[in-house]
Amino acid sequence: MGELQAGDVVGDYEIIDCLGRSSSYATYVAHLATGDLCHIRLVMKRFESDDALTPHHQFYFQEAGLGLLLSHPNIAQLYDLAKDGGYPFLIYEYVHGESAAQIARRGRFSVPAVLTLGMAVARGLDYAHNLTANDGAPLHVVHGGVSPSTVLVGYDGNVKLIDFECGGLLRARPPTRVALGYMSPEQVRGQPADHRSDLFSLGVVLYELLTGTSPFVRDSEFATMEAILRRPLPPETRRALDTLGCPEALAQVVMATLERDPTQRPQSARELGAALAAVAHSERLECSPQVLAQLLQVPSLRG
Numbered sequence: 001m002g003e004l005q006a007g008d009v010v011g012d013y014e015i016i017d018c019l020g021r022s023s024s025y026a027t028y029v030a031h032l033a034t035g036d037l038c039h040i041r042l043v044m045k046r047f048e049s050d051d052a053l054t055p056h057h058q059f060y061f062q063e064a065g066l067g068l069l070l071s072h073p074n075i076a077q078l079y080d081l082a083k084d085g086g087y088p089f090l091i092y093e094y095v096h097g098e099s100a101a102q103i104a105r106r107g108r109f110s111v112p113a114v115l116t117l118g119m120a121v122a123r124g125l126d127y128a129h130n131l132t133a134n135d136g137a138p139l140h141v142v143h144g145g146v147s148p149s150t151v152l153v154g155y156d157g158n159v160k161l162i163d164f165e166c167g168g169l170l171r172a173r174p175p176t177r178v179a180l181g182y183m184s185p186e187q188v189r190g191q192p193a194d195h196r197s198d199l200f201s202l203g204v205v206l207y208e209l210l211t212g213t214s215p216f217v218r219d220s221e222f223a224t225m226e227a228i229l230r231r232p233l234p235p236e237t238r239r240a241l242d243t244l245g246c247p248e249a250l251a252q253v254v255m256a257t258l259e260r261d262p263t264q265r266p267q268s269a270r271e272l273g274a275a276l277a278a279v280a281h282s283e284r285l286e287c288s289p290q291v292l293a294q295l296l297q298v299p300s301l302r303g
Helices: 055-069 100-104 111-129 167-171 195-211 221-229 235-243 248-257 269-282 289-296
Strands: 013-021 025-032 042-047 078-084 087-093 097-099 151-154 159-161
Touching: 013 042, 055 078, 097 100, 100 151, 100 195, 111 151, 111 159, 111 195, 111 248, 111 269, 111 289, 151 289, 195 235, 195 248, 195 269, 235 248, 248 269
Parallel strands: none
Antiparallel strands: 013 025, 025 042, 042 087, 078 087, 097 151, 151 159
16 A cells, blocks of 8 residues: 555544654554544554455454553553554554654663653553453453553653554564564563563663663574573673663662563562662652653753
């Protein structure tokens, strides 16, 4: 399918601009084509590859409806999911800001910024991991794709986790070498992954934002998978945190999330968030949205 242009209408939505494309989907800024709310910007993720028509992807698209149940300040809200010519698209909240990946390209995050972001993501994950059906049965929601690219920071400093509702659709395609670097060992092995898999991925994100390097990405997909599965982590992984002056307590928390054995990691996002909050308290660090907002306003991240 061809790329949509400004003014094109898809379902109830009119395209404003294209934010980017991947091998299987495109992301657009859009708004309702008619009505009183047409001034509100939205994001459309439209799966345009023919792969999106396969039964495998159609199954994951049905699962994406679960995202409509997620409503939390640290999760970008999914508003709608539909199809256009058989191709699925999703409509969700527009976040005026940048991804953690974009911010990180300008330099390493400060410790307060990492703590602020980590606590916010942990709150969003804790909410999703504990989501239940109307009858109280747990839904066992797992994001499955936490990375710097799926963490958005608004210009107001608020943090939003995106792609919760379509992680299955994205995972239906083989991951790239870089995306592979955020996967947990159980994901790499093709084993069932529970909420602790998301904590591993968040730990990788925190490590990368602190050090500016990935603990696992190597020159090839095979080497990256080997690094994720290897026991134990090489000494230089921890040494990078120490060399950069990361507080000992924070280094311990981050390294605990990177344990290959899920039973050795923090056992819940709430536990991880509390551990990060304890570091902020013991180090007397100011951790607030304003700390993150400054990263989008000034070129230096270390000030």
